[in-house]
Amino acid sequence: MAAEFEFDVCIIGGAGHVGFPLAVAFATRGLRVCIYDINQGAVDQITAGRAPFLEPGVQAPLEAALADGTLVAGADPGLVSRSEHVVVVVGTPVDQHLSPDPEAVPRALGALLDRLRPGQLVVLRSTVFPGVTRRVEQLVASVHPDLDLAFCPERIAEGHAMTELFSLPQIVAARTARATARASALFGTLTGSIIEMEPEEAELAKLFTNAWRYIKFAAANQYFMIANDLGLDFARIREAMMQDYPRTADLPGAGFAAGPCLFKDTMQLASVTGGAFALGHSAMLVNEGLPDYLVKRMEQRHDLFSQTVGILGMAFKAESDDRRSSLSYRLKRVLAFRAQRVLTTDPYVTDDPELVPLEQVLAEADVLVIGAPHAQYADLVTDLPVVDVWDLRGNGSLT
Structure with missing residues (x-):
């Protein structure tokens, strides 16, 4: 670390799902790391030694880093000025018209331009709209021509950060050899x-990756609907397709394709093409339409208008407490119009006041739907009918 800097790394937005495990990972490598985040509640949790969300494997290294002083967290933007490497992790959402906001990252960094100092390396970690890196380069150079800048997109999956940060290859992209070398050295401490x-x-590599996964999930969900409409079990068909046959080894099962990245980044690509990304739009219609499809099928088998439906799992994926963009909530909205009552439960989600205990759902519901395939639902003992598009319980996915 250069003598004039107190910290090796500052993570802007470091209390979030991307920035927080990255900060802890750097600290485990002996770097002195500071987290800067405007979410004071999350900062307080981290300072107290508690992860602000569920991420397996992060608790022990968090406690160790706090104990030996290699990690601190605060809401003071002055932390940025005290750090040699500044990693920017800012959310890049799409709006209600499915249009991305390409100014999200430039706007966030622009508010901190007066905090940057000569000799720093600025790393963009957020998934960005194509051209944003160049836009930020121009913004920074207009005020700090002596700063280095790189784009190093995150590649982790939630729930696997503390293994994948150390095992996956890291993409490093920069305009100059010096910035490339500095960013490579920084992330070379991890992998x-x-x-x-x-x-x-x-920029395109990251968007293509997430869109590819989203399209694969859409293919599986479309196959599920086709098989289901013919009275056949897609889970059984898929198992036969994959058995000892490498060409279909990566075929996902059916289920809700949701979360804060896949849909958003697919829509970013659609925007890049001026709305000509037909494959991405088709994937969106399939994946976002799966909850509606399930309710229509349920109406054919159950008198929903007079029944209570229980949704098991409101997070966007298994063993997670993250409910951002979860399709379980779309399912809830559709059922609220079609059923007499809807009850929701989740063993991990803690920020939804409408959730009720699992025992209440089992006691009062007439039919159950598995929204998030948490492992504990696999062996759940119940006499109620269960809609299980995931085939979590091993009884097939036919609805």
């Missing part, structure tokens, strides 16, 4: 595999 790209290549 021995660095992939160098041009910034525009790296």
Whole structure:
């Protein structure tokens, strides 16, 4: 670390799902790390030694880093000025018209321009709209021409951060050899595999990755609907397709394709193409339409108008407490119009006051739907009918 800097790394937005595990990971490598985040509640949790959300494997290294002083957290923007490397992790949402906000990252960094100092390396970690890196380069250079800047997109999956940060190759993209070398050295403390790209290549690589996963999930969900409408079990068909046959080894099962990234980044690509990304739009219609499809099928088998439906799991994925963009909530809205009553439960989600205990759902519901495939639902003992598009319980996915 340069002598004039107190910290090796500052993570802007470091209390979130991307920034927090990255901060802890850097601290485990002996770097002195500070988290800057405007969410004072999350900062207070981290300072008290509690992870602000569920992320397996993060608690012990968090406590160790706090104890030995390699990690601090605060809401003071002055932390940025005291750090040699500044990693920017800012959410990049799409609006109600499915349009991305390409100014989200430039706007956030622009508010901190007066905090940047000569000799720093600024790293963009957020998934960005193509061209944003160049936009930020111009913004920073207009005030600090002596700063280095790189785009190093995150590649982790929630729930696997503390293994994947150390095992997956890291993409490093910068315009200059010096910035490339500095970013490679920084992330080389975590992984021995660095992939160098041009910034525009790296921007598309990240968006293509998430859109590819989203499209694969859409294919599986479309297959499920086709099989289901013919009275056949997609889970059984999929198992036969995959058995000892490598060409279909990556075929996902059916289920809600949701969360804060896949849908959003697919829509970012649609915006890049001026609305000509037909494959992405088709995937969106399939995945976002799955809750509606399930309710229509349920109406054919159950008198929903006079029944209570229980949704098991409101997080967007299994063993997670993150309910951002969860399709379980779309399912809840559709059922609220079609059923007499809807009850929801989740063993991990803590920020939804409408959730009720599992025992109440089992006692009062007439039919159950597995919204998030948490492991504890696999062996749930119940005589109630269960809609299980995931085939979590091993009884098939036919609805």
